[in-house]
Amino acid sequence: MSGFALEPIYGSLSLAVVLVVITIAITLWVTPPTPDRKRRRWLVGLRLIAAAVLMLAMLRPAIIRTDNRAADAAVVVALDSSKSMTLSDGSGNPRFDTQQKSVATLLKGLNILDDSLSVEVIAYADDASPVSLAPGGGEDAIDQLQPVGESTDLNAAMLATIAAAQGQPIAGVVMYGDGTQTTPVSGGGASQVARTLDSLGVPLWTVPIGPAAGAGEDRDVAIASLPDSYQWFAGNQVEINFQVITRGFAGTDVPVRLSLIDENGKSEEFAIRQANSRQSRDTVAMKIVVAAPDPGTYRLVVEAETQDGETILTNNQQISFVDVREGGGRVLYIEGALRQEYSFIRRSLRRFPDLDLVARWIPEDTQKSWPVDLSGVFESGKFDVFIIGDLDSAALGRDQLKQLADAVNDGAGLVMIGGGDTFGRGGYARSILAEVLPVDLNTDDRNNQIAEPFALNLTRNHPITDLGGDRPEQIWKDLPPQLGANQFAGPKVAPGIEVLLQSETQQPMLVVGSYGRGRVAALAFDSTYRWWRAGQSEVHRRFWRQLMLWLLSREESGDEKxxxxxxxxxxxxxxxxxxxxxxxxxxxxxxxxxxxxxxxxxxxxxxxxxxxxxxxxxxxxxxxxxxxxxxxxxxxxxxxxxxxxxxxxxxxxxxxxxxxxxxELLRPIADPVFLQQLASQTADQGGRSFRPEEMNELLEIISQRRKKAETPIVEKNRLGDGPRTGWPMFLLFAGCLSTEWFLRRRWNLA
Structure with missing residues (x-):
């Protein structure tokens, strides 16, 4: 509705009229002093025009337009961008896709609803941030959102909705999401913010997405407790242990498949088992025995077949890394007393998972029960390498030494270490091992001992004695000296017998050879632990590992690695x-x-x-x-x-x-009840929950609220109030008076 009005100065129309009359009277009464009528009419006309402008300025005419419309306000839309939105919405679609479709409908309706209504969008997960919308839509910005948040903080999201309005009145808040709070809550949380919105007269409209508890969606199968790595040895029987955890599949047989992926990416399924779930929530322990494949590196994949109704699929599979090596070796170390040498050998060899070291002690104070029955440990195939330490031959007895010799003949390895009761000093010169060892033994070498420290000299390069570096002889010389050693009658003269180390007086210290299909070594000294103590731990590990591998007929390259x-x-x-x-x-x-x-x-x-x-x-x-x-x-x-x-x-x-x-992915069940409770706290303002497909209903409610919020808006256009009318009036008034003054000067009038 439009109208015309006068708003005279000082608010008095009478005073304005009087001033107008006085102005016109003075203009007509005080005429220019010239007999020329034409000139007088020009001067009087200019004065009257200036007087008319002045009169309009005093009367101040105005056009007033009155309209009813809603005041400027903002609708704030909060979108859930956490990873839980990748889960099912209960109908088989990702929650995020459902949210995107619903938001697109809402934004399209809001953009054509009301010019005075602006839309502010925020995305929330562990925190909240605004989403910049392009004028007239913003679909591109919404489409670029991704559900990547690691957690959900509904409290931060609610607080951000208030801040997003940037000081404008808030027409309402629309919050999408699954309602799960996965960050710690302090204070009143999101409920406190909802009460604040209610006190401000702002409705909260929530749009829950996702299945609630009890909706049949809490169904899951997970593989758990699979070791992250295995060390296998080719051809061995190995155990694979893991668990199958089920929820909601009582009485169901869940197929579980085991596959190996080799270095080239080729996958081969080698086992399939059924995990039978007896209860609604059950844990089934699985143990599968398989033969280790050829040497190489593999990925072991244990995967449970996807079941109907599962919402989380990422836990259906676990991967373990498998290193398969050439057949490993079991090492038996037999000693009479616990010595430092054994402690450091064990420390070095336990680093290598392919060498299983077992120790048996036969103390000297058990002589009354010698020979000790070792329960068939010398049977062929039970151990791959035997280490004889400081132990008298009587402790083992003739029969067990015969079993040991047969085991070596069948392919086992044997090394005897120096000591007070070993080699000839331990009576082995009169045993069958005298034939097995690569050295000749004195039948009584009690006085044939090297009691002074001595350095070791390398006599020839060999996989056992290759300690790396460019000067192997110097590395051996630089090692701490041995404190003593046994003396041999000499190395045997036979094919394959080699002296690898000797003393400074050329006494053989390490002699290797073969017996039948097995390999044997005689080590005259027993102080290699001094290398470790002197900081040469890597040399110690390398020497003993290479000795074991050589006895296993699996020489390791001496190259640096x-x-x-x-x-x-x-x-x-x-x-x-x-x-x-x-x-x-x-x-x-x-x-x-x-x-x-x-x-x-x-x-x-x-x-x-x-x-x-x-x-x-x-x-x-x-x-x-x-x-x-x-x-x-x-x-x-x-x-x-x-x-x-x-x-x-x-x-x-x-x-x-x-x-x-x-x-976010470990909680497949949404919490729509919580979002409904938040909305109900603003019920007095019209707050409530909607399903994602009910956006047209929400738009109708927003439209009705905007109509109820309409107020009369008065627009007044008064002459001279703005630059569009003020400046022309001023220029006309000043121009008339200036022209009148100029003409009088030109015509020489007073």
């Missing part, structure tokens, strides 16, 4: 396990570590370098935070001063898996 270990090979994204790498080399090459993802992208890992007094160079570090998926840890010689390393040392690699165990 990197030994790499990880604390865990399957872990969640927020865990950062440690790793260690060492180089068994005297060259002290620097090492560098990288994490490599499935796309081949390399990430440098910060490491701490430690160089001990022995020949090992070691680094340790921590796996950084990585994206879920398969990765590799690579440790290699580092470039020096920008130049590639010339070392022949091959990089060492370990595969590992970063798993996504988001707390």
């Amino acid at each position: 990197i030994i790499l270990e990880m604390d865990a090979r399957r872990f969640t994204a927020d865990e950062m396990p440690e790793f260690r790498a060492s180089l068994n080399s005297a060259s002290r090459l620097p090492l560098v570590a990288h994490a490599i993802d499935q796309k081949g992208v390399r990430t440098r890992i910060n490491t701490t370098v430690s160089q001990s007094d022995d020949s090992a160079v070691s680094i340790r570090g921590q796996i950084p935070k990585l994206e879920p998926g398969m990765h590799r840890l690579e440790v290699s010689p580092a470039d020096v001063a920008g130049q590639p390393s010339n070392s022949k040392v091959e990089p060492a690699e370990i595969a590992f898996q970063v798993i996504d165990q988001s707390i």
Whole structure:
């Protein structure tokens, strides 16, 4: 509705009229002093125009327009962008897709509903942030949202809805989501914010998405407790242990498949079992015995078949990393008394999982019961290597020594170590082992001992004595001297007999040979533990491992190599396990570590370098935070001063898996009741819950509320109030008076 009105100065129409009359009277009465009528009419006309402008300014005419419309306000829309929105909405569709479709309908309706209504959108997960919408829609910005939040904080989302209005009145808040709160709550939480909205007169409209508890959706099958790595040996029978955890599948047989994926990515299924769930919530322990495959590296995949009604599928599978090596070896160490030598040999060999070391003690104070029955440990095939320490032959007896000789003849390895009751001093010269050992024994060598410390000299290169480096002879000379040793009558003269180490006086210290299909060694000294104590632990480990492997007929290359270990090979994204790498080399090459993802992208890992007094160079570090998926840890010689390393040392690699165990994905059940409770706290303002497909109903409610919120809006356009009318009036008034003054000056009038 429009109208015309006068708003004279000082609010008095009478005063304005009087002033108008006076102005016109003065203009007509005081005429220009000129007899020329034409000039007088020009001057009087200019004065009258100026007077008319002045009169309009005093009367101030105005056009007033009155309209009823709602005041400017904002609707705030909150969208759930946490990972739980990737789960099912109860009808088989992802919750996030359902949310996106519903939001698109809502925004389209709001954009055409009311020009005075603005729309503010926020996305929330562990925190909340605004979403910038393009004018007239914003669908592109909504489509770009992804459900990647690691947790949900409904309290932060509710607080953000108030802040998003940026000081405007809030017409209402629309909150989408599954209603699950996965972050710790302090204070009143989201309920307190809902009460604040109610006190402000703002309705909260919630749109729950996802199945509630009891809706038949709490059904799940999970593989658990599978070790993250295995060390197998080719051809051995191995056990695979894991658990199948079920919910909601009582009386159901769940197929479980086991597959091996080799280095080339080829997958082969090798076992399938049925896990029978007896109860609604059940844990079924599984033990599967299989034969280890050929040597290599594999991924063991244990996967439960997807069942109807499952909402979480990421836990149906677990992966373990398998290293299969050539057949391993069981080592039996027989001693008369616990010596330092055994303690350090055990410390060195336990680092290698393919060597299983077992010790048997026969103390000297048990002589009355000699020979001791060792329950058939010398039977062929029971152990692969035998180590005879400081033990008298009488403790084993003739029959068991015969069994030992037969086991060596059948392919087992044997090494005898120096001591006070070994070799000839222990009576072995009169036993069948005199034929087995590669040295001739004195029948009584009680006085044939080397009692003074001596250095070891390398006599020939051999897989046992290769300790790395460019000067192997010097490495042996630099080792701490041995404190003493047994003396042999000499090495046997037979094919394959070799003296590898000798004393400074050329006494044989390490002699190797063969007996039947087995290999044998005679080690005259028993103080290799001194290498470890002097900081040469890596030399000690390498020597004893190479000796064991040679006795097993599995010589290991003496080349320098990197030994790499990880604390865990399957872990969640927020865990950062440690790793260690060492180089068994005297060259002290620097090492560098990288994490490599499935796309081949390399990430440098910060490491701490430690160089001990022995020949090992070691680094340790921590796996950084990585994206879920398969990765590799690579440790290699580092470039020096920008130049590639010339070392022949091959990089060492370990595969590992970063798993996504988001707390959001472990709760498949939504909490629509909580969102309904939040909305009900603003029921007096019109708050309530809607299903995602009910957005047209919500738009109708918003439209009705906007009509009820309409108020008269008065728009007044008064002459002279704005620059569009004020400046023309001023210029006309000033122009008339200036022209009148100019003409009088030109015509020489007073």
